[in-house]
Amino acid sequence: MSITIAISNHKGGVGKTTTTVNLGAGLALEGKSVLLIDLDPQANLTQSYGISKPDSTIYEALKGEMGAVPINLNKNLDLIPSTLDLAGAEMELNAEAGREYLLDEIIAPLKEKYDYILIDCPPSLGLLTINAFTTSDEVIIPIQAHFLAIKGLTKIIEVINKVKKRLNKDLEITGVIVTLFDKRKILHRDVVETIITYFQEKVYKSKIRQNIALAEAPMSGTDIFRYEKKSHGATDYLALCKEFIKKH
Numbered sequence: 001m002s003i004t005i006a007i008s009n010h011k012g013g014v015g016k017t018t019t020t021v022n023l024g025a026g027l028a029l030e031g032k033s034v035l036l037i038d039l040d041p042q043a044n045l046t047q048s049y050g051i052s053k054p055d056s057t058i059y060e061a062l063k064g065e066m067g068a069v070p071i072n073l074n075k076n077l078d079l080i081p082s083t084l085d086l087a088g089a090e091m092e093l094n095a096e097a098g099r100e101y102l103l104d105e106i107i108a109p110l111k112e113k114y115d116y117i118l119i120d121c122p123p124s125l126g127l128l129t130i131n132a133f134t135t136s137d138e139v140i141i142p143i144q145a146h147f148l149a150i151k152g153l154t155k156i157i158e159v160i161n162k163v164k165k166r167l168n169k170d171l172e173i174t175g176v177i178v179t180l181f182d183k184r185k186i187l188h189r190d191v192v193e194t195i196i197t198y199f200q201e202k203v204y205k206s207k208i209r210q211n212i213a214l215a216e217a218p219m220s221g222t223d224i225f226r227y228e229k230k231s232h233g234a235t236d237y238l239a240l241c242k243e244f245i246k247k248h
């Protein structure tokens, strides 16, 4: 059975793209077939894999100009890339009938080919993110271990609840991932306590530590496992993948 997951938090810089890249790569290495979708106009996920001028992107697919054509990245791992043009999509598609279902239409025929489809959402709660929520079974929220981490999260929960009520009754928040964590900092430990109080068993035990290799890997156009297998980043994301598979 195929599971589609929106990786979302309307705050930027919390590790959405890094998690999409490395959770996806890890799952593929564990033998699962994975499709990554770059739904962010900043196209960081696409760039993380060293792709600068893709032949077809999610933007053209959303506009109905062509079907979505996944690019093969590695064994078991495909990507539907994004482009800066996607920035205009929210405005352009606003008048379309069924505008919340555009992404769902595009990926419905692809779903049976993959075990997991991971959607890297933009740092906003506009039409693109609503499209991701409408076609997803689950939402995973990466949260940076930071003192304002929880602030603003009521907004994303509100939107998820609205989508659940009106567009996709099966949608659930199934995971919260603590990112950019430093266990030596009392503040970070306190923030994690707060996150656990709020989200309870949804919080993954595997936390992602701050690790420079995670920030460097995209410059080499690859994931943490191929960039530096022995780094903390690789250890943490591998543990996360195993916990993810167990949960599913």
Ligand SMILES: Nc1ncnc2c1ncn2[C@@H]1O[C@H](COP(=O)(O)OP(=O)(O)O)[C@@H](O)[C@H]1O
Residues within 6 Å of the ligand: 011, 012, 013, 014, 015, 016, 017, 018, 019, 044, 123, 179, 180, 181, 208, 209, 210, 211, 212, 214, 215, 216
């Ligand atoms: N665990 C980490 N340790 C160090 N740097 C990280 C880590 N996770 C993400 N980064 C870096 O922080 C920045 C923001 O991460 P990113 O995944 O792009 O966040 P988002 O997609 O939520 O905006 C990027 O430069 C990324 O390389």
Ligand SMILES: [Mg+2]
Residues within 6 Å of the ligand: 016, 017, 018, 040, 044, 045, 120
């Ligand atoms: Mg991002």
